[in-house]
Amino acid sequence: MSEKSGTEVLIVGAGPVGLALGVDLLRRGTSVRVVDRDPTPHPHSKSLALWPRALEYFHRLELIDPLLERSLTVGALTYYLGGRIVRVGFGSLGGTRYRYPVTLPQSATEEVLRQGFAAAGGKVEYGTEFVDCAQDADGVRVRLRVDGRETESRARYLVGCDGAHSTVRERLGVAFEGATYPQRFLVADGVWDAPLPQNETHYFMNPSGVLVVTSLPGGRARVFLGLREEVAADRLAETARRLASERCTVPIRAVGELQTGVFRVHRRMADRFRVGRVLLAGDAAHIHSPAGAQGLNTGLEDAGSLAWRLAGIRGETVAPDALEEWSRERRHTAASVVADSDRQTRMWTLSGWRSTLRDGLLEAAGRSGVLDRFVAPRQTQLALTYPGDGSRAGKLRSGMRLPDLPLGGRADRAWLHDRVAPDGPVLLLFAADNRDPERLADTRRAARRLLAEEGAGLRPRRAVLVSARIPESVPGDDGVEEIGDPGADVHRAFGITGPSAVLIRPDMTIGTAFAL
Template identity: 35%
Template sequence: MSAAPPVLIVGAGPTGLNLALQLARRGVPVRIVDRAEGPGTASRAMAVQARTLEFYRQLGFADAVVAEGVPIPAVRLREGGEEVARVSFHDLGAGESPYPFVLAYAQDDHERLLVRELARAGIVVEWGTALAALSQDGAGIRATLSRGGAGEVCTPASLCGCDGAHSRVREALGIGFPGGTYDQLFYVADARIAGGFHEELTVNLGAHGLGLLLPVRLSGMQRLIGLVPDALTSHPGLSFEDLRPGVEALMGIRVEAVRWFSTYRVHYRVAERFRAGRCFLAGDAGHIHSPAGGQGMNTGIGDAVNLGWKLAETVAGRADPALLDTYEPERIAFARNLVSTTDRAFRALTGPGLGGQMLRTLLLPHLVPALWGFAAARKAMFDTVSQVRIAYHDSPLSAGRAGRVRGGDRLPWAGDPDNFAPLASLAWQLHVYGAGRPGLAEEARRAGLPLHAFPWTGAAREAGFSEGAAYLVRPDGYVALAGPDSEELMAYCGRWGIAAKP
């Protein structure tokens, strides 16, 4: 491995592996190191959202992920030991994404798949390799790596810290990580349940308890998550057996075997910056928050996709280096908003006071089924949880509006014919729905942009496109420029130094 690669990635969890894949698939040499001896062995993060699957589709392995995971068909609400409601997730986001569902996919399986995909791209993770020291100055970056007691100096052009909540990269850069920790202690377990495998998500609500049951693997394991009773939070050597009576009573199950058990406290923090010079933070190194909505891992993967294409374009000389200045404002704004919203939801749902008890035992069992009857409520829920609603309207990369589509929006999916298929090129491109203006093809040729013309259909109208309008689409599938005329398009390409991908 080169001691001076264009990019060094520290941390080989889902964020780091995705960042390495984004770079490798675009032909950028990269080194990725991790202090662990290999991929994780516990299920940990579970939910893979639709937007993440859309990114994986661009890389060609979304179908493999879906095949190994478990689509969750419904959520059941239980209160006081009785089922009080069931809401279907079937085709929850139909018409909005090729993946209109929530997928359960254990993180250890997920990581092994990403490692295999990375190896196919010619990159091998350097396990058992830790970042011992990091500094940067006008001359560049100097990273000291430690493996088996031996040290090595690496001088990458850029360095990315994807090394988790206790990030060595963040600490070395002196970037603050403000936030706090919730008082409640949680347990998590992967277990086998008597009576067979449950594919549905079950939310068990109680005045003094909260417990989730969801599928982990096709092999039949289930994930149990819940609050540790206050009386047991200081119990030395707390095990699942200490919790078993309360867990089984609340969830109405009998646990036959426990494969993995742990306790944890939930933190909420966002780094003060996501960039320092030529060093960047992504994933848990930059933000951690409550698990509400299954957003954490997917947000880190979103960071990796955003940063990956921008690094690749600048390394290859296909874009102005100022492109990298847009990474932090685009992703830190979303991270701050996510921490704020998940914090409110988490406090309301887990609060020990009367308000929390009423929410769990009275409001949720009746409010959720009532709201589920409205298509707008189901759409809002899918758009938020699936992360297809994430937009970069305030980014300097975003401009214009045509129809309901604004610069900064995720490119809406228009179904058949599939307007997401061209995104597999991982390149800038122009889209038009219906007959475009005269001369558009020649403008695209002069700008070095592939032009993809789609018929004007009811689905395109429903997705929010304007008939005949052009849309400049970024390599990550977001609309950069909506409805530009010829001068606006050429000026935009000139401003950002956008060049054709060879």
């Protein structure tokens, strides 16, 4: 058995989560291998939707432009409740430049990430199967199989991104706990002719079962149907046409061939996301109903939250116990997403008086604006938070995502996330009283002191000060970058009324916050 020289991180699985993690690590100067047992990339659509938080991650990876070029923007989720229509809109979302989700086949998402991985110097090793692994104090010894021949390789860390039937998870002996929904679902991709807006996802809550129509780029769409009957494989397309016509409130017909499949929906989560130096991410760690289209998005957040920690451990700027923090945080988020998806799935499958009650509640929530104000931010994952240390500054709390705001009040200028670069922890400071030279000078001195402090936890590499400075009051170059906030728009949006500091992690999460 031959042995290949070691790498910092070995990733099993070249799906979107494994590829995103690989791109992120290479961009952070960390050596990585990505292996996949299949001989070629998957051509299937699979997951379709990317929510704003995932789009922000593609922006940080500098892959947002090719992704959007392949995408279709979704302006609203529309629910058809008999003769009533309720919409969940995204136009009022704040705190992000990517207010609207997009749809595209998962194969296109993977293509963008594969190209990014190659541009960063990586090459996916297809036809390479993970067999087993063993850990020691310094790393992981991994057995791989290529062309029927086994090889061994060393890595400091191993990440299983190998899907719901993860071999890595199985070899670790990690339980995958949960349940399977009794109902089966039929999916049919193709060209569907219907007088429905292309930039919306449509939910038809019919007494005979749910119908979901999601538009895709290129004039195609995915039709998703709940099944209450056994259907032979050679009748799937015929059944999709018939049920879509029965459940849709407007005429709908398939044009040409359909790609069809039947599947059951599961909700499961690994009882651990980390065993020593081996970690689980994406579907290998959590799976759930496609209701809400959260699976791929949650997996991408797994990757974005993990990459900076692994790179920081290599550079000795992050303690190894940060991986346990990652496991706790991501299990917390996965549990929340699984619960949300479970509620949506049960809502889809209600019948009788329960479906009547559901329809009434949805209509009332739509009229009152509750869906736009509360459901949309949670659906887009912008409202998801980690358990923090309880600290806060104005509206900013530990564990929450730092909202992204246009600077100078104009979206065509720089945005806050671009100035708080994701290369390492950043100390974000607010001068608060932006016309007081003394207050501004005091805040700058506090920034220098905090940067120089030694201590446990994340050490910020640099400081960014938000102020509406008076030119003559600005001291000389002291290593503290300054962001102009002449109208106090940023201070006001964050509810900052006094000099404050917020530690921002590279995944744009607030680590801690305090008054100065």
